[in-house]
Amino acid sequence: MSLLDQRVAETLSGHGVLAQTVPGFQPRQGQTDMAMAVSQTVQEGGQLVVEAGTGTGKTYAYLVPVLLSGQRALVSTATKALQDQLFSRDIPRLVEVLGLPIRVALLKGRSNYLCLHRMEQARHSPESAQPGAQRALAKIETWAQSTRTGDMAELSGLDERSPLWPLVTSTRDNCLGSTCPRYRACHVNLARKEAMAADVVVINHHLFFADLSVRESGVAELLPTVRVTVFDEAHQLNEIGVNFLGQQLSTVQLHELCRDVLATGLQLARGLVDWQALSAQLEKAARDWRLAAGMHRGSVRLRWTGSQPEGVDAFEWADALQAVSAALLQMQNGLDTVSELAPDFQRLADRTRELSQRSALFAQAPNPEGVRWAEVSAQLRLVEAPLDIAQTFQALTRPLPAKRLPPVDTAVISDSSEEQANALFRNALNALDAPVDHVEGLEWLAPRMADQMDSPPSESSPEQGVGQRAWIFTSATLGDEPSLRWFTEPCGLTSAQVMQVSSPFDYAQQAALYVPPHLPRPGDPGHARQVGQLVMEALAILGGRTLVLTTTLNAMRSIGEQLHSQCDAAMNIEVLVQGQSPKRRLMERFREGGGEGRAGCVLVASASFWEGFDVPGDALQLVVIDKLPFPPPGDPLFEARSQRIEQQGKSAFADHALPEAAVSLKQGAGRLIRSETDRGILVVCDNRLSTMSYGRRLVRGLPAMRRLEDHAAFLDALRQLTTDATSGKA
Numbered sequence: 175m176s177l178l179d180q181r182v183a184e185t186l187s188g189h190g191v192l193a194q195t196v197p198g199f200q201p202r203q204g205q206t207d208m209a210m211a212v213s214q215t216v217q218e219g220g221q222l223v224v225e226a227g228t229g230t231g232k233t234y235a236y237l238v239p240v241l242l243s244g245q246r247a248l249v250s251t252a253t254k255a256l257q258d259q260l261f262s263r264d265i266p267r268l269v270e271v272l273g274l275p276i277r278v279a280l281l282k283g284r285s286n287y288l289c290l291h292r293m294e295q296a297r298h299s300p301e302s303a304q305p306g307a308q309r310a311l312a313k314i315e316t317w318a319q320s321t322r323t324g325d326m327a328e329l330s331g332l333d334e335r336s337p338l339w340p341l342v343t344s345t346r347d348n349c350l351g352s353t354c355p356r357y358r359a360c361h362v363n364l365a366r367k368e369a370m371a372a373d374v375v376v377i378n379h380h381l382f383f384a385d386l387s388v389r390e391s392g393v394a395e396l397l398p399t400v401r402v403t404v405f406d407e408a409h410q411l412n413e414i415g416v417n418f419l420g421q422q423l424s425t426v427q428l429h430e431l432c433r434d435v436l437a438t439g440l441q442l443a444r445g446l447v448d449w450q451a452l453s454a455q456l457e458k459a460a461r462d463w464r465l466a467a468g469m470h471r472g473s474v475r476l477r478w479t480g481s482q483p484e485g486v487d488a489f490e491w492a493d494a495l496q497a498v499s500a501a502l503l504q505m506q507n508g509l510d511t512v513s514e515l516a517p518d519f520q521r522l523a524d525r526t527r528e529l530s531q532r533s534a535l536f537a538q539a540p541n542p543e544g545v546r547w548a549e550v551s552a553q554l555r556l557v558e559a560p561l562d563i564a565q566t567f568q569a570l571t572r573p574l575p576a577k578r579l580p581p582v583d584t585a586v587i588s589d590s591s592e593e594q595a596n597a598l599f600r601n602a603l604n605a606l607d608a609p610v611d612h613v614e615g616l617e618w619l620a621p622r623m624a625d626q627m628d629s630p631p632s633e634s635s636p637e638q639g640v641g642q643r644a645w646i647f648t649s650a651t652l653g654d655e656p657s658l659r660w661f662t663e664p665c666g667l668t669s670a671q672v673m674q675v676s677s678p679f680d681y682a683q684q685a686a687l688y689v690p691p692h693l694p695r696p697g698d699p700g701h702a703r704q705v706g707q708l709v710m711e712a713l714a715i716l717g718g719r720t721l722v723l724t725t726t727l728n729a730m731r732s733i734g735e736q737l738h739s740q741c742d743a744a745m746n747i748e749v750l751v752q753g754q755s756p757k758r759r760l761m762e763r764f765r766e767g768g769g770e771g772r773a774g775c776v777l778v779a780s781a782s783f784w785e786g787f788d789v790p791g792d793a794l795q796l797v798v799i800d801k802l803p804f805p806p807p808g809d810p811l812f813e814a815r816s817q818r819i820e821q822q823g824k825s826a827f828a829d830h831a832l833p834e835a836a837v838s839l840k841q842g843a844g845r846l847i848r849s850e851t852d853r854g855i856l857v858v859c860d861n862r863l864s865t866m867s868y869g870r871r872l873v874r875g876l877p878a879m880r881r882l883e884d885h886a887a888f889l890d891a892l893r894q895l896t897t898d899a900t901s902g903k904a
């Protein structure tokens with residue numbers, strides 16, 4: 175056992191420093207097993223995939239070995255909530271308890287930071303004429319004088335959805351980079367510098383992929399310098415990655431371009447070009463293009479395998495796209511005539527050119543290697559994406575050749591030479607086999623990189639070989655069978671070491687599964703109503719504490735309306751439905767539960783509540799799932815993946831649809847038991863779980879709960895929960 179292994183085992187043991195200092199910390203075998211596997215991967219390099227059941231304590235299981243190793247690390251999460259929790263709570267607590275001299279940085283996407291250059295221009299934009307805008311801008315300007323980080327989260331009272339937000343923050347499209355007059359004081363760049371100087375950097379998957387595809391937020395510069403990369407909530411990597419690695423063109427991008435061209439043109443080159451006319455022409459083309467996609471209810475994805483999206487008039491579509499291209503060309507010509515006047519015009523011209531290229535791409539036939547679709551809501555968005563992230567991740571995570579990169583004279587680089595810095599950066603990225611097409615402002619990066627590459631391996635990790643990076647992927651749900659193929663195949667991690675750590679909870683004691691035999695099949699028009707009826711019956715006993723997860727928005731609305739109309743004042747139950755208030759407020763209200771003058775709660779929700787909604791304690795004791803969560807038929811991405819699977823001689827149902835349903839079901843069911851003392855019932859209102867042969871596979875994917883065979887047993891179990899809750903047993 176190595177020194178690091180010994181320190182990890184000791185730290186997580188019953189007599190270790192965590193047991194002595196962290197309130198409520200309990201040693202868990204699963205946590206120690208996972209931590210030892212992480213420790214080994216950190217030392218030897220390679221890829222480790224760990225599915226860690228709820229309650230394992232996976233955050234400490236990877237943080238303890240990573241922090242104790244002294245290696246430079248990147249930790250990526252799917253959500254900002256977990257990102258904040260790691261940065262503000264978990265890592266500082268461990269760093270303090272373990273007494274480690276470690277610098278930690280949080281890196282967010284650029285839209286979270288104040289852009290000094292755009293703030294100075296904001297008063298000239300049409301949006302600043304809106305009521306209240308001048309006052310809000312004055313508040314931002316005052317705050318700008320004192321903020322050190324420029325993190326917009328410090329600024330109370332300005333919502334991310336405010337029309338002012340994009341006026342005072344930047345995008346990759348409108349940032350001037352090293353030609354910006356405020357470049358040295360720029361908060362985005364300062365945040366990146368802090369990240370480069372830190373030992374552990376906490377990011378999120380969106381940022382990670384945004385950077386892999388367009389290298390715009392600093393992560394690409396970080397990546398060559400870190401030895402350990404951890405992806406928590408890794409089950410979301412493929413879907414997030416596919417969205418970022420593809421090509422996109424949207425009416426939102428076109429409208430934003432019009433807004434920026436108009437504001438910049440009127441401020442810096444008024445009268446030289448007819449900015450209003452150029453902007454109006456592109457605005458109109460974008461609106462007509464959206465109309466050409468047809469009228470649809472809500473948001474839909476249109477399949478696109480031919481020359482235009484399915485169901486769209488071919489001539490109208492081609493004309494509309496042609497008009498967009500022509501308007502972009504006119505705008506580009508106008509911008510080119512003034513490009514010498516200010517760097518802003520050069521950047522706007524580049525941005526217009528990029529959008530022109532994308533409109534040309536979408537005028538051609540789809541790439542047969544990927545999938546293309548049109549997303550139609552109030553806006554229109556075209557996407558051409560790879561089917562998964564396998565190729566990208568294979569290239570990224572494969573072991574590096576065991577040789578050092580050439581030593582670099584840091585004195586020369588820090589003196590001046592951006593080319594040298596760029597060359598150094600390219601060297602490092604070449605080692606990753608990644609293309610470099612845009613490098614900006616690397617003068618601060620070069621010394622750090624040279625330092626990393628030319629220094630001997632850290633004394634705290636004498637066993638490590640040069641160039642062997644460690645990649646750790648973890649989540650509570652990564653598949654429905656031991657090899658975790660649902661996760662590893664689309665992520666290109668088929669040769670990774672895989673481990674499953676069981677939840678420490680006693681599901682047979684703590685939870686029960688009920689599949690109501692009397693309900694109609696899910697396709698039956700009366701199904702949602704009967705589900706609502708069953709929920710009403712349960713509420714009459716439990717008095718709330720119920721989460722209803724639906725697979726469609728229609729079912730959510732229908733069940734929500736039924737509960738609203740049938741829960742009378744005497745029941746004292748508050749019916750919460752997703753969409754009626756912001757998600758955070760709904761979650762807070764649900765967690766408060768009933769009692770002490772408050773009504774009990776039932777929450778009816780869809781999509782985003784199936785995962786990441788954590789309600790420990792007796793505020794949640796019943797989870798009702800309306801149907802087996804098979805992927806929606808007709809989804810272009812799902813169909814394209816199914817087709818590829820069939821071309822490989824496999825079954826689209828058994829090898830794709832079923833594992834997808836199993837993972838979603840497991841995630842939904844995972845809302846029920848969140849601590850050792852929780853008790854609850856899972857109801858799946860889809861009797862295919864009992865009657866179809868594939869139902870057994872789905873049940874096997876769930877934690878081993880006891881079964882309630884009939885309705886009487888279900889009602890008894892509900893009464894028992896109520897009795898236990900009243901007597902304080904739960």
Ligand code: SF4
Binds near residue numbers: 348354357
């Ligand atoms: S460099 Fe970009 S983000 Fe920074 S101040 Fe300038 S325009 Fe804004």
